[in-house]
Amino acid sequence: MSISAPRYAAGPSARTGPASRILAIASREFFRRARAATLLSVALTFFVVVTSVVVTVIFASFLRAPTAGDFESVYESPVWPFLMLIVAASAGAGSLAEDVGDRSISLYLSRPIRLVDYVSAKTIACGSWLVIATVGPGLTAVAVTGALGYASASVLLAALLGFVATGFVAAIFFTGLALALSSLTNRALYSGVAIFGVILVLYIGGSVVAGITGNIYVPYANPIENIRSVAHGAFGVSGGTATDPASSALTLVGSGVVLWVFALWRMRRVEVVSE
Amino acid sequence: MTDPVIQAVDVTKRYGEVLGLNGFTATIGPGITGLIGPNGAGKSTFFRLLVGQLKVDAGDLRVLGYNPWGEGEFRRMVGYCPEHSTLFEWMTARDFLTSLLRVDGFPKAEAHARATEAIATVGLSEAQDRRLVTYSKGMRQRVKLAQSIAHDPALILLDEPLNGVDPVGRAAVMSLLRRLQRSGRHVLVSSHVLYEVERLTDQIVMITNGRVIAYGDLHRIRSLIDAHPHVIDIETPDPRGVARVLASMDHVVSIEFPGEGRLRVQSRSPEEFYGALPGLVVREGLDIRAVGSADDNLDAVFRYLSEGGHGPR
Amino acid sequence: MTGQISRMLVVLSLSFRSSLQGLRLFGLAAFAAVPTVLVGAIASTGASPTLLENASELFVGALTLPVVIMVIVLVIAVAQFRNEIDAETLVYLSDRSVGRGTVVFGKFFGAWGASLALALPAALLPFAVVSAAGGGPSSPTVVPAVAASVLLATAAYVGFFLFLGLVSRSALFIGLLFGFLWEELLLLLPGDAPRLTLAFYFRSFLSGEISSGPLAHFAGAVPGTLAAVTLFSVTVAFLVLTVAAFQSLETAPDRGNA
Numbered sequence: 112m113s114i115s116a117p118r119y120a121a122g123p124s125a126r127t128g129p130a131s132r133i134l135a136i137a138s139r140e141f142f143r144r145a146r147a148a149t150l151l152s153v154a155l156t157f158f159v160v161v162t163s164v165v166v167t168v169i170f171a172s173f174l175r176a177p178t179a180g181d182f183e184s185v186y187e188s189p190v191w192p193f194l195m196l197i198v199a200a201s202a203g204a205g206s207l208a209e210d211v212g213d214r215s216i217s218l219y220l221s222r223p224i225r226l227v228d229y230v231s232a233k234t235i236a237c238g239s240w241l242v243i244a245t246v247g248p249g250l251t252a253v254a255v256t257g258a259l260g261y262a263s264a265s266v267l268l269a270a271l272l273g274f275v276a277t278g279f280v281a282a283i284f285f286t287g288l289a290l291a292l293s294s295l296t297n298r299a300l301y302s303g304v305a306i307f308g309v310i311l312v313l314y315i316g317g318s319v320v321a322g323i324t325g326n327i328y329v330p331y332a333n334p335i336e337n338i339r340s341v342a343h344g345a346f347g348v349s350g351g352t353a354t355d356p357a358s359s360a361l362t363l364v365g366s367g368v369v370l371w372v373f374a375l376w377r378m379r380r381v382e383v384v385s386e
Numbered sequence: 387m388t389d390p391v392i393q394a395v396d397v398t399k400r401y402g403e404v405l406g407l408n409g410f411t412a413t414i415g416p417g418i419t420g421l422i423g424p425n426g427a428g429k430s431t432f433f434r435l436l437v438g439q440l441k442v443d444a445g446d447l448r449v450l451g452y453n454p455w456g457e458g459e460f461r462r463m464v465g466y467c468p469e470h471s472t473l474f475e476w477m478t479a480r481d482f483l484t485s486l487l488r489v490d491g492f493p494k495a496e497a498h499a500r501a502t503e504a505i506a507t508v509g510l511s512e513a514q515d516r517r518l519v520t521y522s523k524g525m526r527q528r529v530k531l532a533q534s535i536a537h538d539p540a541l542i543l544l545d546e547p548l549n550g551v552d553p554v555g556r557a558a559v560m561s562l563l564r565r566l567q568r569s570g571r572h573v574l575v576s577s578h579v580l581y582e583v584e585r586l587t588d589q590i591v592m593i594t595n596g597r598v599i600a601y602g603d604l605h606r607i608r609s610l611i612d613a614h615p616h617v618i619d620i621e622t623p624d625p626r627g628v629a630r631v632l633a634s635m636d637h638v639v640s641i642e643f644p645g646e647g648r649l650r651v652q653s654r655s656p657e658e659f660y661g662a663l664p665g666l667v668v669r670e671g672l673d674i675r676a677v678g679s680a681d682d683n684l685d686a687v688f689r690y691l692s693e694g695g696h697g698p699r
Numbered sequence: 700m701t702g703q704i705s706r707m708l709v710v711l712s713l714s715f716r717s718s719l720q721g722l723r724l725f726g727l728a729a730f731a732a733v734p735t736v737l738v739g740a741i742a743s744t745g746a747s748p749t750l751l752e753n754a755s756e757l758f759v760g761a762l763t764l765p766v767v768i769m770v771i772v773l774v775i776a777v778a779q780f781r782n783e784i785d786a787e788t789l790v791y792l793s794d795r796s797v798g799r800g801t802v803v804f805g806k807f808f809g810a811w812g813a814s815l816a817l818a819l820p821a822a823l824l825p826f827a828v829v830s831a832a833g834g835g836p837s838s839p840t841v842v843p844a845v846a847a848s849v850l851l852a853t854a855a856y857v858g859f860f861l862f863l864g865l866v867s868r869s870a871l872f873i874g875l876l877f878g879f880l881w882e883e884l885l886l887l888l889p890g891d892a893p894r895l896t897l898a899f900y901f902r903s904f905l906s907g908e909i910s911s912g913p914l915a916h917f918a919g920a921v922p923g924t925l926a927a928v929t930l931f932s933v934t935v936a937f938l939v940l941t942v943a944a945f946q947s948l949e950t951a952p953d954r955g956n957a
Contacts (some may be wrong), residue, residue, distance in 0.1 A: 300871035308770040437794040439951040462796040476720045488709040491700035
């Protein structure tokens with residue numbers, strides 16, 4: 112009788128590059144975030160935006176030919192920012208916090224990926240949900256309005272571009288904010304509360320300070336006012352206290368990027384302590 | 387006859403659709419008793435019922451004569467060391483124990499003295515002023531043990547107290563438990579590792595799937611297990627040839643052929659079988675690729691005791 | 700053995716200290732500092748004392764009480780039971796000989812104290828900034844009324860969120876919806892709908908106690924005394940509910956196996 116150790120016949124398998132590994136994490140995270148709160152808030156956003164836009168355009172058509180500015184009205188109400196907060200909180204608050212809290216980040220980072228790959232994957236997942244919530248409803252509203260025949264092709268195209276531009280800028284900001292706050296805690300709900308708190312403080316506080324002082328720069332510290340300003344510029348309407356859409360867009364995108372970098376820096380410093 | 391320390395009659399506890407305990411009946415007397423069962427058997431559920439964290443859905447449970455649900459002052463007679471190792475991370479060990487003792491009603495100075503003594507008993511005096519978040523798993527286990535004995539309870543409930551404790555620490559914990567028993571305390575210790583408990587006590591309660599399947603003297607229960615044939619699986623390209631050789635061993639009860647290249651042997655004396663096998667392989671030139679036992683785990687022990695309608699023994 | 704009051708004080712101390720720990724304290728303190736920072740920012744622009752006073756009072760009604768203090772109390776109060784149940788550390792209190800009612804009162808007062816440690820400065824420091832800038836309150840009752848309103852409002856919110864943290868696994872999420880949806884949106888509705896919010900009563904209390912300035916006018920307000928009694932009653936009611944719930948609820952984490 113002989114005993115010999117088994118021989119592994121299979122040769123080394125081909126490994127995929129960082130991009131597909133990032134996509135693997137991102138796709139898993141995207142579906143993980145497809146919870147009731149996210150789905151409900153996105154569905155509600157679709158409903159509110161589409162209904163609001165279609166009704167506004169229809170009423171406008173009684174008086175004159177609808178313009179791209181009629182599509183912009185949804186950004187003026189306080190409901191849209193509130194819905195965005197819920198989407199950001201449900202889709203992004205737990206992105207990094209939950210992995211630190213349940214220590215699954217150790218499993219991710221023990222694989223041959225870099226921390227920046229991991230954070231990028233989370234960004235893609237969270238950002239995808241926010242793009243769906245910020246751009247999707249507008250595109251749907253344009254499609255419905257066009258199907259109903261209430262606006263000309265040029266107006267529809269202008270509105271479409273307006274929704275895309277405003278939506279992407281808003282999504283960049285909210286994604287950065289959600290990830291930055293998520294990186295600060297190991298409990299997703301605390302970062303969710305922080306998202307509400309930070310935006311409401313900037314929104315209410317900024318509005319009061321701007322109204323009292325009349326300072327023309329204070330409105331640019333208010334993310335909601337900046338989004339409205341970008342919407343005004345994208346849809347060709349005037350109004351609001353932040354009057355330079357380009358500066359508003361730069362502020363939102365720049366803040367989003369800075370917050371993302373902060374999240375990356377925070378994750379480098381996180382120590383996952385086990386018992 | 388002494389009063390039972392813990393008396394459980396048909397205790398049932400449900401978690402929604404899942405039965406945590408299912409007609410659990412046992413009488414636990416004085417001294418050290420081991421509660422043994424595989425993971426998910428219901429040990430922690432039973433402990434949580436004993437300390438009033440959970441309420442029984444059916445049956446009757448008495449701890450030192452009291453109903454553990456809703457009773458206040460009787461808790462001073464019970465000390466509990468839970469399985470999980472989360473603590474008040476921001477506190478030091480001394481602060482943690484002192485606070486809990488003051489919640490128990492001890493005056494500040496006495497609470498401080500008892501805390502210091504309990505920490506010394508578990509060997510953590512040098513680390514007592516460090517925050518608990520810096521503690522290793524073994525140190526946390528000792529802090530939990532300290533808080534369960536600091537108020538001098540009559541009954542100490544220890545849920546997997548040796549988890550994460552190093553060999554030196556294990557010996558110290560076991561020595562402490564024996565000292566507690568000698569001083570008149572009652573201890574109920576849970577574990578899923580038989581040999582740990584058998585070094586502490588002869589009195590055990592075996593639980594699986596929420597039911598008691600054996601309780602009483604350890605040696606009597608073990609002899610019941612040894613009476614069952616031991617199953618050994620063998621992989622060989624020549625099952626019949628190997629079977630012919632093994633059949634000559636008088637402690638081999640049966641041989642089956644469960645599949646190609648496989649052999650299943652039942653032996654009344656596994657120690658004799660394993661001892662003789664290498665010699666047989668060399669002498670008879672047997673080609674054996676793998677030998678494994680389906681019985682080398684506590685699940686098999688429980689399977690023996692629970693198969694064929696075995697009730698509590 | 701010491702009595703239940705002494706044991707309650709120990710639980711109070713544990714709750715107070717655990718609420719103000721680590722990064723959570725830093726985050727909440729930074730949040731609490733926002734109204735003061737905003738008033739300071741306005742003062743730095745050379746705004747007139749009258750404008751500063753109006754701003755600080757506006758912030759109390761629009762920002763400090765409904766947003767800043769709401770978040771602080773939500774995080775602190777929900778953590779008292781919910782975090783401990785999830786972390787399985789509540790057993791260290793519940794398996795002691797202390798009464799469950801004592802534990803509830805200890806946690807309530809501990810959480811209230813911790814909330815006030817952040818909420819009172821958040822509400823009152825802006826007035827100190829105004830004072831430092833040479834201004835003064837629009838009415839002599841402003842500062843005492845704001846302080847009393849903070850005491851009443853935090854007590855009511857702590858009572859509610861303490862109960863919520865005990866009975867609900869999604870306490871923070873529900874608390875968020877309550878704080879920013881229920882409390883904000885119902886206030887905007889006509890008729891008696893605002894009376895279903897706690898915010899209505901502390902705004903009523905403020906308008907009842909303050910004779911001039913932005914906080915003096917609140918449409919549909921009830922008398923200040925009635926508002927104070929209502930807030931106190933809500934606090935007591937939720938405390939009673941929490942005691943009853945803690946005495947009948949199982950406090951082990953919800954698991955299917957053990």
